[in-house]
Amino acid sequence: MPIYVYEEILPDGSGGEPFEVIQPMSAAALTTHPDTGKPVRRVLSAPNAPRAWTDAHGKAAMTDKNLASKGFTKYVKSGDGSYEKTAGDGPKQIKR
Secondary structure: OOOEEEEEEEEEEEEEEEEEEOOOOOOOOOOOOOOOOOEEEOOOOOOOOOOEOOOOOOOOOOOOOHHHHHHOOOEEEEEEEEEEEEEOOOOEEEEE
8 A cells, every 4th residue: 555645734824744644545635634633635745666576475576477467568678778578568679
């Protein structure tokens, strides 16, 4: 589940103390602070994409075989401006 950043809305409309909440993507944005009940708004922030994802059993989830089984295509840079497919469907090579 993603981590969302929220901030309290101060009486003058400016942003107050930020806090983080782990929520499903399908959940509606919070409108009040879960502890204080004060009004809040969601803050845009950079996405968090870990480089070494693992599954529930600690095995690498980003293997070529696993990516292909989930419908992803992976390309690896093979030269100046060209990429070769290592997993999934699609052209064998992409050139710039």
